[in-house]
Amino acid sequence: MSWQLGPEDLPALALGATLLGTGGGGDPHIGRLLVEQAMREHGPVTILDPDDLDDDLLIIPTAQMGAPTVVLERIPAGPEPLAALRRLEDHRGRRAAATMPIECGGINSMIPLLVGATGGLPVVDADGMGRAFPELQMETFSVYGVPGSPLAIADELGHTVLIDTGEDNRQLEWLARGVTIRLGGVAYIAEYAMTGRQVKDTAVPRTLSLALSVGRAILDARRDHRDPFAALADAFSRTIYTHIRELFHGKVVDVERRTTEGFARGRARIRSADGDGELEISFQNENLVAIRDEIQLAVVPDLICILEEETAEPITTERLRYGDRVRVIGVSTPALMRTPEALAVFGPRCFGLDREFVPVEDGPGGEIAGTADARMEEWEQTPVR
Amino acid sequence: MSWQLGPEDLPALALGATLLGTGGGGDPHIGRLLVEQAMREHGPVTILDPDDLDDDLLIIPTAQMGAPTVVLERIPAGPEPLAALRRLEDHRGRRAAATMPIECGGINSMIPLLVGATGGLPVVDADGMGRAFPELQMETFSVYGVPGSPLAIADELGHTVLIDTGEDNRQLEWLARGVTIRLGGVAYIAEYAMTGRQVKDTAVPRTLSLALSVGRAILDARRDHRDPFAALADAFSRTIYTHIRELFHGKVVDVERRTTEGFARGRARIRSADGDGELEISFQNENLVAIRDEIQLAVVPDLICILEEETAEPITTERLRYGDRVRVIGVSTPALMRTPEALAVFGPRCFGLDREFVPVEDGPGGEIAGTADARMEEWEQTPVR
Numbered sequence: 001m002s003w004q005l006g007p008e009d010l011p012a013l014a015l016g017a018t019l020l021g022t023g024g025g026g027d028p029h030i031g032r033l034l035v036e037q038a039m040r041e042h043g044p045v046t047i048l049d050p051d052d053l054d055d056d057l058l059i060i061p062t063a064q065m066g067a068p069t070v071v072l073e074r075i076p077a078g079p080e081p082l083a084a085l086r087r088l089e090d091h092r093g094r095r096a097a098a099t100m101p102i103e104c105g106g107i108n109s110m111i112p113l114l115v116g117a118t119g120g121l122p123v124v125d126a127d128g129m130g131r132a133f134p135e136l137q138m139e140t141f142s143v144y145g146v147p148g149s150p151l152a153i154a155d156e157l158g159h160t161v162l163i164d165t166g167e168d169n170r171q172l173e174w175l176a177r178g179v180t181i182r183l184g185g186v187a188y189i190a191e192y193a194m195t196g197r198q199v200k201d202t203a204v205p206r207t208l209s210l211a212l213s214v215g216r217a218i219l220d221a222r223r224d225h226r227d228p229f230a231a232l233a234d235a236f237s238r239t240i241y242t243h244i245r246e247l248f249h250g251k252v253v254d255v256e257r258r259t260t261e262g263f264a265r266g267r268a269r270i271r272s273a274d275g276d277g278e279l280e281i282s283f284q285n286e287n288l289v290a291i292r293d294e295i296q297l298a299v300v301p302d303l304i305c306i307l308e309e310e311t312a313e314p315i316t317t318e319r320l321r322y323g324d325r326v327r328v329i330g331v332s333t334p335a336l337m338r339t340p341e342a343l344a345v346f347g348p349r350c351f352g353l354d355r356e357f358v359p360v361e362d363g364p365g366g367e368i369a370g371t372a373d374a375r376m377e378e379w380e381q382t383p384v385r
Numbered sequence: 386m387s388w389q390l391g392p393e394d395l396p397a398l399a400l401g402a403t404l405l406g407t408g409g410g411g412d413p414h415i416g417r418l419l420v421e422q423a424m425r426e427h428g429p430v431t432i433l434d435p436d437d438l439d440d441d442l443l444i445i446p447t448a449q450m451g452a453p454t455v456v457l458e459r460i461p462a463g464p465e466p467l468a469a470l471r472r473l474e475d476h477r478g479r480r481a482a483a484t485m486p487i488e489c490g491g492i493n494s495m496i497p498l499l500v501g502a503t504g505g506l507p508v509v510d511a512d513g514m515g516r517a518f519p520e521l522q523m524e525t526f527s528v529y530g531v532p533g534s535p536l537a538i539a540d541e542l543g544h545t546v547l548i549d550t551g552e553d554n555r556q557l558e559w560l561a562r563g564v565t566i567r568l569g570g571v572a573y574i575a576e577y578a579m580t581g582r583q584v585k586d587t588a589v590p591r592t593l594s595l596a597l598s599v600g601r602a603i604l605d606a607r608r609d610h611r612d613p614f615a616a617l618a619d620a621f622s623r624t625i626y627t628h629i630r631e632l633f634h635g636k637v638v639d640v641e642r643r644t645t646e647g648f649a650r651g652r653a654r655i656r657s658a659d660g661d662g663e664l665e666i667s668f669q670n671e672n673l674v675a676i677r678d679e680i681q682l683a684v685v686p687d688l689i690c691i692l693e694e695e696t697a698e699p700i701t702t703e704r705l706r707y708g709d710r711v712r713v714i715g716v717s718t719p720a721l722m723r724t725p726e727a728l729a730v731f732g733p734r735c736f737g738l739d740r741e742f743v744p745v746e747d748g749p750g751g752e753i754a755g756t757a758d759a760r761m762e763e764w765e766q767t768p769v770r
Contacts, residue, residue, distance in 0.1 A: 159548075168544070178567035
């Protein structure tokens with residue numbers, strides 16, 4: 001079943017995608033403005049359900065690559081991601097039937113919509129991370145056998161780079177990151193070209209729908225003066241992100257952040273309102289681990305989201321600052337992201353953390369008041385329309 | 386007129402090319418071994434005189450890119466430069482009629498011969514620097530309007546990168562250098578694809594012949610117990626490198642060298658035998674400027690060559706060390722490398738030196754004993770056979 005995504009959907013999508021971005025994935029405001037402008041000119045974008053894809057369609061995901069700290073100051077001109085897609089199409093000698101996100105995030109859920117609007121392409125309702133991760137090999141596509149190569153990079157001057165590292169997605173990340181750094185810290189890419197069959201076998205399904213429903217739940221609750229955190233927990237309970245936990249509530253008392261080797265790296269300290277205890281969160285573009293008094297509350301690939309304490313507005317790592325009053329929530333990732341193969345690609349050790357993965361629902365985090373864990377453990381989730 | 390270059394020519398070619406490399410261009414021993422092995426397997430290589438090229442032939446130069454300090458420890462496997470050529474051919478949809486060096490040097494005069502031997506291609510007797518320079522935009526090709534893009538990079542694993550920065554050869558260097566650094570500091574490239582007409586219009590002609598004649602002059606003099614420096618001066622006098630000067634004679638007393646941003650950068654101090662004065666030479670892969678007591682004796686693009694004091698063996702920047710007893714010579718570059726357009730691309734200011742170009746023959750360096758400057762100022766030089 002395909003459906004149309006229009007400008008009226010963008011506020012909810014940007015909000016939900018940024019929350020799923022778990023600190024990274026780019027700024028929601030910039031991403032939303034880009035797509036709004038494109039949709040005003042070209043109309044709404046057709047969204048394809050992954051189950052409806054013919055097996056032999058060519059799907060080429062598109063994305064922004066770089067440090068979110070840089071993107072705040074270096075906004076895309078607009079044509080770059082479509083230029084990257086075209087470059088890869090030219091190399092393969094075949095046009096893509098659709099594009100798709102590689103991750104959820106304020107920018108990277110939007111970039112494929114920009115490509116869809118300006119290039120006249122539908123966008124597949126799925127992605128390769130089910131959240132955001134900082135590196136290109138950290139894709140369910142990669143985990144389940146799709147090579148990221150060849151990868152095309154484009155910048156705002158029309159310059160292009162095409163990288164082919166065969167099956168080696170880690171080397172692909174290494175070289176593409178090097179080029180991105182030399183392009184000023186941000187670039188636009190097309191990669192992980194795959195068939196419709198491969199999308200169905202390897203992608204996290206319906207994450208645009210998920211972002212929309214999460215965003216709408218928060219916006220509706222705010223409008224109706226209900227608790228947005230309860231609404232959020234309720235929205236997740238109808239998805240494959242089964243468990244949601246409140247990890248901490250307090251005030252940001254320190255943010256250490258540096259842009260290095262093409263990433264925004266650092267840590268934040270949050271002190272509880274009653275002065276009782278402190279949470280430390282480490283990040284590499286995205287939040288990686290939440291630790292309270294030496295106890296690990298949540299760790300990648302589970303989601304660690306820092307939300308404004310009243311509105312549940314997600315705060316990205318590059319915007320986080322001293323004095324922010326926040327609630328930190330942990331969300332369980334879908335089953336296909338917790339397999340041994342998946343944890344070997346984006347588990348804690350892949351980020352240099354000497355830690356084991358412990359599911360957030362097995363940790364000491366509490367349930368959000370007035371909610372209960374989802375009972376629906378099965379794989380499918382309902383499309384939003 | 387085409388001619389055959391065989392394994393018996395390699396010692397002289399390696400020696401002469403290393404001297405023309407003016408401190409850079411790669412180690413002669415490694416380059417020579419690579420081509421010797423290829424010629425043992427595939428036979429000699431056909432060398433084409435640039436004047437004989439049909440206007441519409443496709444010529445694709447090949448080279449090694451990287452810091453010479455790294456190449457000493459990371460020797461090529463062999464197939465990389467041909468893989469880069471093939472990648473660029475595939476991209477353009479056309480086979481090259483010949484390859485060509487982009488610079489003179491112990492490695493980079495040899496890489497095209499390796500490609501020629503293993504790929505069954507002739508090699509054009511010309512290059513784009515008439516010496517060695519550290520950066521890709523520093524080519525007479527670039528000065529006179531040939532774009533370096535698209536550029537193909539290949540490594541020993543068969544991974545490839547293709548970069549297209551349109552007319553912007555400086556950005557091409559910047560991105561290719563970034564990829565080279567991430568490939569471990571050395572990579573193999575094919576770029577500046579051009580027509581036979583463009584070779585005739587923009588290349589420094591017959592520099593393989595030049596390297597051979599310079600190398601033979603030194604080797605013959607050593608064998609016959611004549612002064613190799615006088616033989617060297619005599620050899621240059623029959624070329625478009627009209628003037629040769631002795632700049633200094635002494636012992637290396639200090640070498641400061643670091644491999645940084647993909648280059649070997651630093652400076653050497655040489656003290657005269659009688660303790661009277663000191664010469665300082667700065668380098669970025671190649672020797673850039675020679676200064677004695679605050680007086681500039683020679684500067685890029687003129688050649689500054691550090692030679693062992695008895696044998697005239699050239700010493701590359703990465704091998705230079707405390708205690709070396711050396712004579713430093715300056716050699717004038719051909720007229721097409723001293724035009725305002727050329728100096729804007731590889732004059733002193735292009736290396737961050739706040740200096741004017743002063744021809745070495747107008748400086749205070751002395752003539753080499755028993756020689757006189759060439760009287761032949763015109764453009765052409767005689768092929769060696």
